[in-house]
Amino acid sequence: xxxxxxxxxxxxxxxxxxxxxxxRASQSISTSIHWYQKKSNESPRLLIKYASQSISxxxxxxxxxxxxxxxxxxxxxxxxxxxxxxYCQQSYSSLYTFGxxxxxxxx
Amino acid sequence: EVQLQxxxxxxxxxxxxxxxxxxxxxxxxxxxxxWNWIRKFPGNKLEWMGYINSAGSSNxxxxxxxxxxxxxxxxxxQFFLQVNSVTTEDTATYYCARGGSPxxxxxxxxxxxxxx
Numbered sequence: 001x002x003x004x005x006x007x008x009x010x011x012x013x014x015x016x017x018x019x020x021x022x023x024r025a026s027q028s029i030s031t032s033i034h035w036y037q038k039k040s041n042e043s044p045r046l047l048i049k050y051a052s053q054s055i056s057x058x059x060x061x062x063x064x065x066x067x068x069x070x071x072x073x074x075x076x077x078x079x080x081x082x083x084x085x086x087y088c089q090q091s092y093s094s095l096y097t098f099g100x101x102x103x104x105x106x107x
Numbered sequence: 108e109v110q111l112q113x114x115x116x117x118x119x120x121x122x123x124x125x126x127x128x129x130x131x132x133x134x135x136x137x138x139x140x141x142w143n144w145i146r147k148f149p150g151n152k153l154e155w156m157g158y159i160n161s162a163g164s165s166n167x168x169x170x171x172x173x174x175x176x177x178x179x180x181x182x183x184x185q186f187f188l189q190v191n192s193v194t195t196e197d198t199a200t201y202y203c204a205r206g207g208s209p210x211x212x213x214x215x216x217x218x219x220x221x222x223x
Binding site for chain 2: 001032034036038043044046049085087089091094095096097098100101103
């Protein structure tokens with residue numbers, strides 16, 4: 001299985017700060033990485049597909065970058081509704097895997 | 108609009124089987140895409156369990172392959188998850204989802220507790 005390592009595990013920020021969340025793959029996966037936001041009692045929501053492709057209805061403050069093994073989800077000027085958990089997921093292999101998540105919390 | 112809805116018992120006894128249904132509206136499961144089961148454990152961990160594709164073939168994560176089965180009823184536009192010989196480690200919220208590249212539509216999830 002392809003292992004995805006997310007860092008940091010927890011990120012404490014104040015609203016208005018800009019942040020970067022990291023996802024590293026155990027082997028090269030081209031741009032086959034997708035990002036999700038997970039809030040308590042809600043289903044995961046797709047934010048970014050194929051590393052950097054935007055999703056309709058997702059605020060423009062969310063962006064993604066990277067290829068190969070290193071990927072980044074950036075949030076430009078965090079808003080209060082953004083405090084949640086973020087996961088990366090690979091589809092390079094049809095044995096899909098998720099990262100362990102990064103919790104974005106209020107400082 | 109595509110909608111997925113999980114259903115099934117919220118409590119299962121250890122060693123028994125867990126069976127869940129995902130009912131899909133707004134899209135035929137035989138048209139395209141893979142139809143997945145994903146679970147979220149207490150804490151943060153998300154685990155992809157497996158899928159059945161539009162042709163009816165299934166694929167499972169290796170750690171669960173010996174215990175799970177994903178099947179479907181095309182007449183009802185539903186697909187199913189069965190997990191055998193459950194333990195407390197199978198306590199989780201179970202989601203069905205479309206796709207994988209990426210998962211673009213999700214059900215609301217059903218919480219399943221394994222306890223005697």
